[in-house]
Amino acid sequence: MTENDRAVGIMVLAMSVDGKIADQKRSPARFGSAADQLHLETQIAQADGVLFGAGTLQAYGTTLRITQPDLLKQRQQQGKPLQPIHIVCSGSGRLNPDYRFFQQAVPRWLLTSAEGAQGWGLPQFDRVLNNLTDESDWQQIFRQLAALGLKKIAVTGGGQLVASLLAAEVIDEIWLTVCPLILGGTQAPTPVEGDGFLAHLAPRLELRSAQVLGSEVFLHYGCIQDPKDRQLTNL
Numbered sequence: 209m210t211e212n213d214r215a216v217g218i219m220v221l222a223m224s225v226d227g228k229i230a231d232q233k234r235s236p237a238r239f240g241s242a243a244d245q246l247h248l249e250t251q252i253a254q255a256d257g258v259l260f261g262a263g264t265l266q267a268y269g270t271t272l273r274i275t276q277p278d279l280l281k282q283r284q285q286q287g288k289p290l291q292p293i294h295i296v297c298s299g300s301g302r303l304n305p306d307y308r309f310f311q312q313a314v315p316r317w318l319l320t321s322a323e324g325a326q327g328w329g330l331p332q333f334d335r336v337l338n339n340l341t342d343e344s345d346w347q348q349i350f351r352q353l354a355a356l357g358l359k360k361i362a363v364t365g366g367g368q369l370v371a372s373l374l375a376a377e378v379i380d381e382i383w384l385t386v387c388p389l390i391l392g393g394t395q396a397p398t399p400v401e402g403d404g405f406l407a408h409l410a411p412r413l414e415l416r417s418a419q420v421l422g423s424e425v426f427l428h429y430g431c432i433q434d435p436k437d438r439q440l441t442n443l
């Protein structure tokens with residue numbers, strides 16, 4: 209656990225060589241290899257919760273369930289539920305109830321505003337957290353998730369949600385798979401959207417590992433949360 213007992217945030221994304229997480233039509237990103245799919249599933253299997261934005265749910269209509277027998281067995285041996293809790297972040301609460309996601313065999317939570325929570329509950333969501341606002345305190349939300357038993361959160365996108373979480377310093381680790389294709393396009397989404405960071409205030413990372421598998425590169429970074437350490441990296 210990190211300071212103040214908040215949940216640990218681990219971002220897991222795949223991007224093209226030119227830094228896009230989807231094409232300009234915001235199609236579901238299915239450009240990762242089977243190895244990348246397994247990598248994503250492995251990361252999800254380590255987590256107590258999987259957090260993603262409404263835009264990501266709109267793109268896919270589903271979420272990634274753990275299906276690998278060894279990963280399921282591992283969770284069982286650790287006394288964890290077979291599937292982590294899948295949490296959709298949507299301030300507006302405007303989600304299509306026909307998404308196949310709502311039929312998937314996973315526990316589902318909704319993270320939304322008081323207004324967005326209206327009309328949602330069982331059977332679509334097992335729990336509705338309705339304290340999201342424009343000025344949300346994500347440190348507090350990640351403390352709340354930890355208090356509810358979710359100590360490790362895999363953040364699976366998209367760029368808008370990731371931007372808020374990085375700005376609030378609740379992303380502790382980043383897994384980024386660089387996939388061998390170019391998507392281009394000024395409208396194509398990137399791992400981090402939002403207003404961006406000025407260079408001298410940008411979140412700083414340290415590389416923990418880099419693995420090449422075929423033509424893909426699996427990068428693992430730690431996020432430097434302490435401002436003193438951030439300054440050191442600028443020297």
Ligand SMILES: NC(=O)c1ccc[n+]([C@@H]2O[C@H](COP(=O)([O-])OP(=O)(O)OC[C@H]3O[C@@H](n4cnc5c(N)ncnc54)[C@H](OP(=O)(O)O)[C@@H]3O)[C@@H](O)[C@H]2O)c1
Binds near residue numbers: 262297298301341365
């Ligand atoms: N390559 C990959 O690994 C990967 C992974 C995931 C997604 N993607 C791609 O990424 C794209 C989607 O990304 P995106 O940036 O458009 O969307 P996103 O971050 O998934 O979702 C944006 C929506 O989430 C809600 N949201 C996000 N941050 C919020 C905050 N701080 N407070 C309240 N609500 C918040 C809002 O929903 P409401 O509007 O309902 O309030 C917002 O419109 C898709 O094209 C998808 O294919 C790629």
